[in-house]
């Protein structure tokens with residue numbers, strides 16, 4: 012398959028700095044506090060779930076060797092394939108270049124869908140409509156080589172607008188460009204675990220890495236149970252879920268464990284296009300604000316604990 016190279020090294024450096032700040036802002040203590048009690052056995056009611064993976068080609072390309080990024084993509088592909096999952100990934104336009112394209116291509120070659128995750132991963136709340144249009148259109152042009160199906164969009168940080176006017180402006184632009192927004196029901200801050208996991212690996216602390224991985228899987232299970240319970244209690248029944256994870260090291264190493272857990276709980280894996288037919292994704296978004304929320308929370312109109 013042919014591909015194009017990204018341009019814009021200035022914006023590349025800008026995003027790298029942003030990611031470094033983002034990652035460094037999380038401490039081990041925060042991760043520990045987020046983790047579930049290991050003594051609690053988490054169980055859920057069998058449901059359906061689509062897997063979405065953000066920040067393709069892979070997280071933190073500035074700190075990741077291209078060979079490692081490619082290996083992350085391949086290992087995640089294997090975990091998905093074991094369960095017959097066709098996932099949807101969301102790519103950051105300015106991070107697509109000659110070094111990172113092999114990872115993106117491996118993901119596409121495995122049959123997964125690639126959607127648009129903006130050009131430079133900005134907070135939509137900081138953008139004008141014109142900037143949002145440019146961010147989306149620029150990545151759309153780059154992704155043209157990989158995109159022959161539906162056009163899917165994922166807002167960076169899940170921030171979809173701080174006022175009804177800005178929400179409507181984004182919707183209009185996405186519609187004009189032929190995009191469908193793909194919300195998330197199971198929101199989880201899983202990237203924070205990855206940051207500490209990388210630190211542990213870098214420090215050759217295998218015990219710490221194993222403990223963070225254990226906490227990570229437990230946290231994802233707890234978040235799944237939380238949002239399922241929220242849907243059942245507040246929306247009158249369960250929904251077809253959409254899970255958000257990132258293309259990073261902790262998922263390369265431990266997504267298989269998480270997917271095995273879903274399967275053992277009796278869950279069925281579906282594609283994003285099937286999930287989006289669930290009425291929950293068509294219900295009015297009652298939240299306008301600076302936070303990134305689960306679709307279930309948006310329908311309810313507020314952040315849950």
Ligand SMILES: [Zn+2]
Nearest residue numbers: 065066167168
């Ligand atoms: Zn992202």
